[in-house]
Amino acid sequence: MSTGVLEQVDDELWSAIGDPTRRRMLDLLLVEGDGTATTLSQQMPVTRQAVAKHLGVLDRVGLVRGTPAGREKRYRVDDAQLARAVAQLSSVGSAWDARLRRIKRIAETIQRTRTD
Amino acid sequence: MSTGVLEQVDDELWSAIGDPTRRRMLDLLLVEGDGTATTLSQQMPVTRQAVAKHLGVLDRVGLVRGTPAGREKRYRVDDAQLARAVAQLSSVGSAWDARLRRIKRIAETIQRTRTD
DNA sequence: GGCCTTACGCAACCACTGGTTGCGCTTCGA
DNA sequence: TCGAAGCGCAACCAGTGGTTGCGTAAGGCC
Numbered sequence: 495m496s497t498g499v500l501e502q503v504d505d506e507l508w509s510a511i512g513d514p515t516r517r518r519m520l521d522l523l524l525v526e527g528d529g530t531a532t533t534l535s536q537q538m539p540v541t542r543q544a545v546a547k548h549l550g551v552l553d554r555v556g557l558v559r560g561t562p563a564g565r566e567k568r569y570r571v572d573d574a575q576l577a578r579a580v581a582q583l584s585s586v587g588s589a590w591d592a593r594l595r596r597i598k599r600i601a602e603t604i605q606r607t608r609t610d
Numbered sequence: 611m612s613t614g615v616l617e618q619v620d621d622e623l624w625s626a627i628g629d630p631t632r633r634r635m636l637d638l639l640l641v642e643g644d645g646t647a648t649t650l651s652q653q654m655p656v657t658r659q660a661v662a663k664h665l666g667v668l669d670r671v672g673l674v675r676g677t678p679a680g681r682e683k684r685y686r687v688d689d690a691q692l693a694r695a696v697a698q699l700s701s702v703g704s705a706w707d708a709r710l711r712r713i714k715r716i717a718e719t720i721q722r723t724r725t726d
Numbered sequence: 727g728g729c730c731t732t733a734c735g736c737a738a739c740c741a742c743t744g745g746t747t748g749c750g751c752t753t754c755g756a
Numbered sequence: 757t758c759g760a761a762g763c764g765c766a767a768c769c770a771g772t773g774g775t776t777g778c779g780t781a782a783g784g785c786c
Contacts, residue, residue: 573714
């Protein structure tokens with residue numbers, strides 16, 4: 495028996511957005527359009543180096559792209575890839591939701607049968 | 611400016627479902643109704659001890675509850691808590707989705723303005 | 727009852743990762 | 757020209773996902 499949609503999930507991508515700091519960074523980048531390790535770290539409770547590392551992993555999985563601009567490196571979200579990530583979230587979410595609903599329905603059926 | 615829904619996200623809960631192994635375990639438990647560390651580990655590429663540790667963290671965040679039954683300990687998913695987790699997934703997903711749509715709309719508007 | 731098997735829990739250990747500090751190098755601007 | 761700003765690299769630390777090894781309690785079978 496298949497265990498469902500989980501096989502379709504890209505663990506690399508998922509674990510990239512699994513980290514709360516990286517989620518926050520993506521959010522900031524979405525709101526502000528772009529940013530650097532320095533500007534992001536100023537709005538978060540971690541150091542620039544930590545942010546830089548996270549930008550590295552986000553870059554590796556393609557959620558973000560950085561372009562050097564003089565002495566700074568500006569990053570912006572890759573819309574298509576983030577859309578893919580969002581699709582995976584909703585995919586797993588709706589799969590679990592469906593199972594929960596099915597369980598609930600079965601439980602109600604049993605209840606009804608018993609009270610007949 | 612608020613950065614949106616991310617403040618409402620329970621990092622404990624999210625990181626619990628952030629691990630691919632734990633996601634797989636939840637899926638198996640949903641499909642089979644219940645299971646023990648041993649039965650789960652037989653269907654996964656990790657050892658019983660690893661599964662037991664994961665069951666521990668799932669239990670701590672309330673996604674799963676274990677009841678001792680003789681020499682074994684059977685775990686089952688807590689529907690309500692998993693529903694909460696699913697809600698968070700869809701919450702973050704739809705927030706990002708909305709931002710992506712807004713960006714796209716703005717981009718199209720600029721495009722249209724320019725081609726006028 | 728005695729004994730082998732099964733299932734669990736605990737502890738030690740290893741690799742990886744998120745985080746820090748420190749340092750050196752390039753680029754900007756006064 | 758020279759100080760400040762920004763980045764990258766390296767070392768280090770804590771936490772965690774994973775393993776192996778071992779001890780112990782519960783079941784089943786003779």
